[in-house]
Amino acid sequence: MTSIGSSIATIIGGGSGIDTGALVTQLVNATRAPREQAITSKQSLNSTRVSALASATSSLATFSTALTEAMQNANLAGQPVSNDPTIVALSTLPGGKPQGLPAQIEVQQLAAAQVLESVNLPARTDPVGLGTLTLTTASGAKTITIDGTNNSLDGLAAAINGANAGVTASVAVDNRGARLIIKGASGATNSFTLTKELTDTADTNLSRFTFDGTTGGMTRQQSALDSIIKIDGIEYRNNTNTVDTALPYVRIDLNKAAPGTLVTLATNEPTSTVKDLVTEFVSAYNTLRTALNAATAPGTDTKSAGALAGDSGVRDMLRKLSALSTTSLAASGTYRSLSDIGVKTNQDGTLSLDTTRLDAAVAADPSGVAQMLNPSVSTASTPGIAKVVADLKTSVEASGGSIAASKSKYDKLAADYAKQMEKLNEDMTDYEDQLSKVYSAMGTKLAALKATQSYLTQQIDVWTGGSSKN
Incomplete structure (x- = not known):
């Protein structure tokens, strides 16, 4: 609209003493500024919330993935071992925890x-x-x-x-x-x-x-021969020197026949303990929860509210996370939830660990506690902590879930604010056109008035000059 402002200035010129082009710009800016600031403030807040929601979702996903990997790599039961690997070597078969150990084995004959x-x-x-x-x-x-x-x-x-x-x-x-x-x-x-x-x-x-x-x-x-072994006095015959059906989830490799020699099969100390695993879980959970608490903190006189304060999606996530300590992880046994082994949810949603209670639970039923936390096969009734967290993540992120609903809300707001800004631009263009027309008409009238004024002045000068000659 600069050309319109310029035309106004040309019509009126300096004689009117008014820069109408600048005046139009100032009036448009004065009208636009508060409305534009209101929209951009809303856009900025919405962008902050979108970013914070993405960060919260990513943090939950990272926590779930790390927990799953920790459980997969955890060896809470130890590995089966032989006290004479030159005769018998042991390893774990997938799908479950080695059972039937310790035991005594005698290799009477190798398969050939x-x-x-x-x-x-x-x-x-x-x-x-x-x-x-x-x-x-x-x-x-x-x-x-x-x-x-x-x-x-x-x-x-x-x-x-x-x-x-x-x-x-x-x-x-x-x-x-x-x-x-x-x-x-x-x-x-x-x-x-x-x-x-x-x-x-x-x-x-x-x-x-x-x-x-x-x-x-x-x-x-x-000659073609079967392997012949005795485990705790029970004879087993197989056509190979690899036996994987005598002890559940244990592979037995026969390396040498040694009739009359008893080899001890047992389980070594686990490379990770239940206490290590629970402590690591509580620490990682608290890191996640502290970050979420900050993002959802209400405003006070001394600090501003978190970016996700009042967000219903994250509130639902926090509610479900708070229930982890009491969620059933096993269908039977003395220890069925984290709270049973000393994990408690604090008032702010973080967790605390009673190590004395955990040590007592592990001492009383190490297998039961390990199975509750990290079952050999995850089922609906015995999911394990990693599966529960993974399911929680899936539920809030799924279509129709609370986090998905929040994201959809912010996306709609972003689109609405963009339309509001577009409408403001259109309104201000129309307003500028309107002002330019008003001042253009005013300039035309002022020019006519100035022309009349100039004529009258000339006439008065003539009249005045004529009187003095008389």
């Missing part, structure tokens, strides 16, 4: 695979004979055919492997020559035979590579 060895031939490419052999394993019988395309130790080994019967054939070569080696899977049920029909008219040389379970052209260098 049947191994056959053939006679030596001068070279691995030497012919083995034409015809067919029958490979019989636990999975059934397979026909092994040797013809002009594969008549060698390498060809025979490839034909056996190609049958996919659960055995592996290879050719061993040393300074004595080359020979066929066949190895099956471990376990007594995985023995196998490689036979040639007595009525078969094929090359008799193939008989060098037969074994009927007792005798044949090949020599059995190792």
Whole structure:
């Protein structure tokens, strides 16, 4: 609108003594300033609340994630160990806490695979004979055919492997020559035979590579055996040297047979304690709660209110956080909530820990307390503290949740304030146009008046001059 102001100044000029362009600008600014300040103050406050809400949500998410990771990494039950790993080694299986320990184990026999060895031939490419052999394993019988395309130790080994019967054939070569080696899977049920029909008219040389379970052209260098162990006097037989069904959530690796030797299986000291875990939880929670308390603090004579004072979404979050100490974490047992082991909610919402009470609970039922805090499998009735906090976070952030509702409210306010500012800009443009028209009309009238004044002055001067001559 500068051009309009300039035109006014041109019409009136300096003769009127009024800078109408500046006057219009001053009037518009004077009208605009209080209204604009009111809107920008609301926008600034709303932006502060949006930022504070995002910070509160992020802090809760960080707390939940850190708690989940701490629980996943916590080893409250210790690890299963053996006092002689050269005989037996132990490890934990996923899905639960090792059970059945301590125990005594005796490794009477290791599982083994049947191994056959053939006679030596001068070279691995030497012919083995034409015809067919029958490979019989636990999975059934397979026909092994040797013809002009594969008549060698390498060809025979490839034909056996190609049958996919659960055995592996290879050719061993040393300074004595080359020979066929066949190895099956471990376990007594995985023995196998490689036979040639007595009525078969094929090359008799193939008989060098037969074994009927007792005798044949090949020599059995190792028999198929089950592992045999005794745990606390109870015998277990398996077809491998890895036993994962004898003790719940414990993997037993058998490294050496030692009949008559008892090996102790037990649990070592946990790498983290329940007390450490609860103390860390209370400290992290209080850091979160103190920040939220500051953000929601009401204003007083000496300090201004927190950015989220009165926000219903954060109030709901605080209410749910305050209930953590009494929330049920286990469906049964003496200890079912944090309050049962000495965690109390203070008046300001922070937590305090009675370490004497916690120590007594751990001493009385260490497994029960650990299971309550960090169950092997989280369920609806035994969720564990990490799951409860994660569910709390999900509930307030979900669509329709309290935090989501607050965010939606602030987003709507931001959009409304933007529209108010846009409307103010339009109103002030119209107001400036209106003032410019008023002062333009005023300038026209003033110009006419000044022209009349000038004419009258000239006439008076003429009249006055004429009287003096007479």
